[in-house]
Amino acid sequence: MTPADDIEDADPGLARGRTELAWNRTAISFAALGGVILKNRPYAGIPVLLFSVLIWRLGRLTSAPAAGRARARHLLLIAVAVTGVSIAALLITLLGPQSSGFRP
Amino acid sequence: MASFPARPVTTGEHRARREEGETDISRREDPGGASEPADGTEPDARFTFANERTFLAWSRTALALVAAGLAIVQLLPPFPGIPWGRHIIGTPLILLGSVVAIVSYLDWTGNQRALRTGKPVIRSRLPLILAVTVAIIGLAAAALALLSAVTSR
Numbered sequence: 001m002t003p004a005d006d007i008e009d010a011d012p013g014l015a016r017g018r019t020e021l022a023w024n025r026t027a028i029s030f031a032a033l034g035g036v037i038l039k040n041r042p043y044a045g046i047p048v049l050l051f052s053v054l055i056w057r058l059g060r061l062t063s064a065p066a067a068g069r070a071r072a073r074h075l076l077l078i079a080v081a082v083t084g085v086s087i088a089a090l091l092i093t094l095l096g097p098q099s100s101g102f103r104p
Numbered sequence: 105m106a107s108f109p110a111r112p113v114t115t116g117e118h119r120a121r122r123e124e125g126e127t128d129i130s131r132r133e134d135p136g137g138a139s140e141p142a143d144g145t146e147p148d149a150r151f152t153f154a155n156e157r158t159f160l161a162w163s164r165t166a167l168a169l170v171a172a173g174l175a176i177v178q179l180l181p182p183f184p185g186i187p188w189g190r191h192i193i194g195t196p197l198i199l200l201g202s203v204v205a206i207v208s209y210l211d212w213t214g215n216q217r218a219l220r221t222g223k224p225v226i227r228s229r230l231p232l233i234l235a236v237t238v239a240i241i242g243l244a245a246a247a248l249a250l251l252s253a254v255t256s257r
Contacts, residue, residue: 013150015153016149018157019157022156026167029163072213075156075159079206082170082204085167085170085201086201086205089174093173093194093198099177100181
């Protein structure tokens with residue numbers, strides 16, 4: 001058996017590893033957006049930043065041998081979180097103070 | 105709602121199944137009974153992981169749309185003569201972000217159900233929704249920029 005066969009047996013198509021990286025990218029996206037919001041609205045940015053840590057952790061859990069229902073709940077949590085962030089962003093843009101924009 | 109196998113089906117297992125005469129190695133009976141829905145068969149873990157990665161990619165797109173909408177409203181200087189110009193561009197982007205998040209989850213559940221039952225995978229409406237909305241917002245932004253230039257003279 002060659003080393004390549006070993007990798008394929010453990011993780012065919014490297015699907016598990018690629019999916020874990022996708023979870024990491026999603027966590028980084030949440031962290032980036034949380035950082036942007038944190039600059040102007042700390043009360044809204046901190047939960048988004050904390051959520052990025054949760055997503056990174058969920059990515060670790062889903063790459064491990066996990067039950068099916070738990071994985072479905074994790075993905076539902078992501079969808080709910082993105083919707084929640086967009087509602088928060090909508091409230092900030094519509095109800096928050098008018099910004100004069102960024103002028104370098 | 106769909107469920108997932110505990111671990112990927114390995115190449116070695118595929119090889120063994122072929123030797124046993126199993127023709128369709130991408131799906132097999134779910135022996136656990138703990139997953140849902142009760143009908144259907146457990147798909148190959150690679151398909152399940154691919155479905156999950158697609159959902160995560162759409163989620164990142166949704167976050168990028170929200171970030172873009174926020175940046176337009178908070179960072180862009182106001183259009184001269186059009187005080188609500190930034191909101192006209194930014195608000196639909198934020199709303200589109202929430203639509204993408206919800207529809208991508210529905211697509212994921214539909215695809216997972218299709219994989220389990222052996223039916224054709226659903227065609228997502230998200231690319232069309234995204235393309236049409238971004239095109240309309242782009243046209244609106246161009247119109248606002250022109251209008252602002254004309255009114256500020």
